[in-house]
Structure formats: structure tokens, C-alpha cells
Amino acid sequence: MIRFDSDYIEGCIPEILEALQNTNEEQTIGYGVDPHCENARALIRKAVGRADADVHFLVGGTQANITVITSVLKHYQGAVCAVTGHINEHETGALEACGHKCLTIQSDNGTLTAQQVDQLIYDHYHGSAVEHTVQPGLVYISFPTELGTLYSRKQLEDLYAVCRKNNIPLFIDGARLGYALASDKNDMTMQDIANNCDMFYIGGTKVGALFGEAVVITNPAYKKDFRYNIKQRGGMLAKGRLLGIQFEQLFTDDRYMKVSRHCMDMAKKLTDGFASRGYSFAFEAETNQLFPILPDKKAEELAKEFAFTPWGRVDENHQIFRFVTSFMTKPESVDRLIEML
Structure with missing residues (x-):
């Protein structure tokens, strides 16, 4: 079975495994204040162009989202997001379980x-x-969106200007940030992201790491006591160096963007393959999540050899399906799928 159902189905880049092995017998202080975490913080600050940023390492995406959002919101406030937003649709009500409502806005493209x-x-x-x-207390977006689409720099700048005008923070979920930045449809840099929000996170789980996300806080108003909230929300790893080592490796020799570009090369190849065989897409194919519309018969045929995800019915004979490339997708796997189309 060749899997195109997600971008976290493999392990990690080999440099991380090697570094974990080489440091296995080291003794370091725990909870993310060890030398590896400090070095990774320095590398990330350099990459985002913000020497003043606070950087924290958390174990996963849901923990990162609820930790950031609950650290900002008062108990009577909610998070503004697209109806398709990850915190609204795919986190099992984690934010609501913390006592905060998702204030959703309808969106056709995420x-x-x-x-x-x-x-x-x-x-x-x-x-x-x-x-x-419920009072709007924070705006949540993801880059790329849950539907694989992108914000332009102008769109993000305009959104952040509205947030500042209304004195409400903007938080960007960057679980797939590398893939957004590596897209040929993207016009932003990591520095643009850092300068047009109050906090964001750099995804590791889906972009080359075994697990882990790096939360970057650029607005001083939200820095104080953030570690207390990490611990309370279950996002703090006792053996914190395991996160630091991974982000050290990802942000050395431009590896984070190298693996992201590979993923996007595979996504572009697959996009062209679908298009050349006459298939259309439910949403514009801008990153590594592709949503082609396939006849049921063709989907049944493909499912014998490939894993992918049904995303919604178009009519009685056609459905939207999600295909996802990753940092480890092999060219021959894409070739085989295109051959079967």
C-alpha cells in the first residue's frame, strides 16, 4: 500500500535520528531549557529575523493551539476562525473543552x-x-489553510492591520508552514510571517521531525508566564532536549526548507498528473494537500493500491478526495499513482 493520506506517516529526516543516537547518553536538564533547546531557539530566531522572539517547544499541534489560545483569552472570550479551521473541525473540541468557543466565519477556500x-x-x-x-478575543488562521490554500502577503498584512485596529491578537497555525513557504504560489518569507502576527508556530511533526512544534511569540504582551500554560495544558516534555535536537537539525543547513521543497516538488508533479488526465480540483492546488474530484469507480480502483481520504460527495457518482505528499514521498510512488489515473 502506497500512502497519500497524510504528511506524518513516515518517521523523520535521517539527520535527526543520527543526532538522537549521538546524544543518547548525554545528561541534560529537562523541560526545554537544555543547551540543545537554547541553540535551536537561536537558530529559529535567526530564521524568522526576530532576535526579540520567545521560542517554546511543544509536543504536538493540538497542544500548541490550545496552549497559545488559552494563554491569551479571558474566560468569556472566543477564537475567531474559518468554519473549516483545524481548531473548529479536527481537534475533538479541545478548545471548547477548555471553556472557549470557536467563533466561525464562513469560507469557501479556508x-x-x-x-x-x-x-x-x-x-x-x-x-x-x-x-x-462571547467576545472575540483572538483571530486564528493557518498557513496553509486546512484546504491547502494560501494567504498572499497583502491579505495577511490587511488581516493583521484589522487585528491591530481592533486590539485583538492574530495567531497563525503553522503545522505545514514549510510547505506553504516552499509553494510556487507563495509570496511570503518566514520573516513576513513573524512580522505580521502576534504569535505563530513552526510545524515539525508534518515537516521532517518525529514530533514537535516550535511556538514563536513576537508580541511582548503575550510572553509572560507562557511556560506555566505549556505545563498546565500538557504540552511540556520532560525530556525537552528531544525537541531541541530535532529543531537544531531542521534549522541547520536549510534542512527545513529543503525537505519542504521536496514535498512541494512531489505535490506539483501529482497536481500536473491529475490535470493532464482531465481531473479538476475542488480547491486550488497550492500546497501539498490536493483535492481532486474523482468518479467513484476510479476511486475504488485506486484504493486497492493507494491510501487517500474521502472529503465530501459532489454528486451520486463523484467525490472529493484528499491526496497529500510529504517530506519523504518518493518520486516513483507519484509516478505509479499517475500511471493508475
């Missing part, structure tokens, strides 16, 4: 516009209920 966010905040404060409804 993105939020500055105008939509501005209108939602305006409507809250100018409605008849006001304090009888």
Missing part, C-alpha cells in the same frame, strides 16, 4: 478576509446583545 474579521468584531460590539454573547 481563508479569512480582513473585511470578514472586521465585520464580525464590529457586529459584536454594535449588536443588541454585546455582553450576552
